[in-house]
Amino acid sequence: xxxxxxxxxxxxxxxxACSSVSAQFAEVPLAVQTLIQQADPxxxxxxxxxxxxxKFDYYLFxxxxxxxxxxxxxxxQPGTAPVxxxxxxxxxxxxxxxxxxxxxxxxxxxxVLLRKRNLARTSRPSQPASSLEPDTSAVGREIDRxxxxxxxxxxxxxxxxxxxxxxxxxxxxxxNPGTAPPGSIIVSPTQFSPYGPIYLGHAGIVxxxxxxxxxxxxxxGARTRNFSLTGWRRQFSGANGSYAFVLHAPSARNAQRxxxxxxxxxxxPSPSVCYxxxxx
Numbered sequence: 001x002x003x004x005x006x007x008x009x010x011x012x013x014x015x016x017a018c019s020s021v022s023a024q025f026a027e028v029p030l031a032v033q034t035l036i037q038q039a040d041p042x043x044x045x046x047x048x049x050x051x052x053x054x055k056f057d058y059y060l061f062x063x064x065x066x067x068x069x070x071x072x073x074x075x076x077q078p079g080t081a082p083v084x085x086x087x088x089x090x091x092x093x094x095x096x097x098x099x100x101x102x103x104x105x106x107x108x109x110x111x112v113l114l115r116k117r118n119l120a121r122t123s124r125p126s127q128p129a130s131s132l133e134p135d136t137s138a139v140g141r142e143i144d145r146x147x148x149x150x151x152x153x154x155x156x157x158x159x160x161x162x163x164x165x166x167x168x169x170x171x172x173x174x175x176n177p178g179t180a181p182p183g184s185i186i187v188s189p190t191q192f193s194p195y196g197p198i199y200l201g202h203a204g205i206v207x208x209x210x211x212x213x214x215x216x217x218x219x220x221g222a223r224t225r226n227f228s229l230t231g232w233r234r235q236f237s238g239a240n241g242s243y244a245f246v247l248h249a250p251s252a253r254n255a256q257r258x259x260x261x262x263x264x265x266x267x268x269p270s271p272s273v274c275y276x277x278x279x280x
Contacts, residue, residue, distance in 0.1 A: 032059050032074050032082045039072065039084060039196030040065065049113040051106050058085065058106055060113050062136060063200065067226050069217035070190060070200040071136045073102070073110070083194040089137035089201060090158035138221030139163070139203045139214060143185060145223070146205055146269045151247050160189040160201030164243060172245035178233060180244035182208045183267035186229075187243055188236035199239040204232075205269045206244070213269035223269060 025033065025047040036045050036059075043065035051058040059074040059082070068089075075085035085102065092107070102110075114136070140158040148154050153171060155163050164187050168174075175184055183206065190201035204214025207225065212232050216224040227235070236242050247267065 028059060029076065029082070032076060035074060035082050035084070035196065036061055036072060039087075039192070039198045040200070043068075043198075043200075045072075046117075048117045051109040051113070053103065053106060058102070058110070060110055062117075063087075063198070064217050065200065067214075067216040067218055067224070068200040068202060069137050069221075070198075071114075072198060084192055084196065084198065087192045087198050087200075088159050088161055088190040089139055090162075091136075092159070137215060137217070142213075142215040142221070142223040143203060143205060147185070147247065147267055150267055153247060160187055160203055163187050163203050164189045167243070167245040171248040173248065175244045175246055177237070177242040177244040178229075180206050180229065181246065182206050182210075184244045184246050186212060186232065187245075188232070188240035191240050199236075201240050202232075202236065205267060208268045 025045070028036075028047055028050075040063055043063040046062040046064075048060040048062060051060070055077060057076045057078075059076070061072045061074070063070050063072055070087060070089045071091045072087045073085045073091060074082050076082035091110070137158045139160065140155040140163055143163075144154045144156070151171075155166050157163055157166065167185060167187060172185075175181065177186055180186055185203065185205055187203040188201045190199065192198040202214055204212040204227070206229060207213050210229055211225045212227040212229060213223050213225050214227070215221045216226050233242055
């Protein structure tokens with residue numbers, strides 16, 4: 001998602017205070033530190049700052065664990081215990097349900113924190129360029145790079161929960177994730193509870209060799225062969241659940257439309273394999 005100011009942000013901005021991205025983890029209240037550390041003990045946490053309103057303080061963190069990266073938003077009301085307000089590979093757009101909703105001004109302020117964080121990291125001569133964009137994860141972007149030239153269909157999201165929604169409602173056929181054929185898009189959405197734990201999700205494409213190609217935070221978000229189908233299900237299915245989908249083949253008359261017939265796109269992320277359409 002490109003950074004941009006919105007009208008709601010300008011209207012409500014005077015009511016929101018935003019910390020500097022240089023804020024240190026030690027400045028975070030102990031209860032918030034404890035929550036984020038216990039929510040995913042295996043992940044490294046980077047504190048990005050706090051957004052304060054008249055009612056709540058929102059603490060923003062980046063989590064990274066091996067190939068996975070994500071954002072965690074912790075909300076605290078003075079005098080109460082902090083809770084995890086949201087967590088995913090990308091928090092933008094936020095959830096639509098009232099329990100997980102965040103005011104537009106807060107969303108804008110969080111974007112500011114992430115943008116400042118990235119600019120600060122890339123400007124340090126001793127630091128390599130950050131692999132994490134404002135959306136944090138590149139899972140949807142890397143899938144789009146493969147499927148859009150063939151199908152005309154884009155996910156346009158790096159949120160695993162949003163990717164799952166789009167695949168469920170888009171031009172797709174659901175398939176068994178345990179036997180998903182090459183070209184299938186597989187997604188395991190981020191799951192969390194208000195007090196943890198956090199299970200970061202992932203999404204990728206099944207290759208012709210049965211391996212899964214997906215964005216890898218260890219390599220700048222580049223598409224990498226980093227799981228077997230069995231390994232993916234072993235890591236994600238128990239906590240996150242795994243879902244797989246095959247895209248409908250595009251109509252020859254209009255690449256933006258999709259046939260309801262049972263021809264599927266045979267998509268393989270490996271550059272050495274030609275793309276084509278196969279029958280069901």
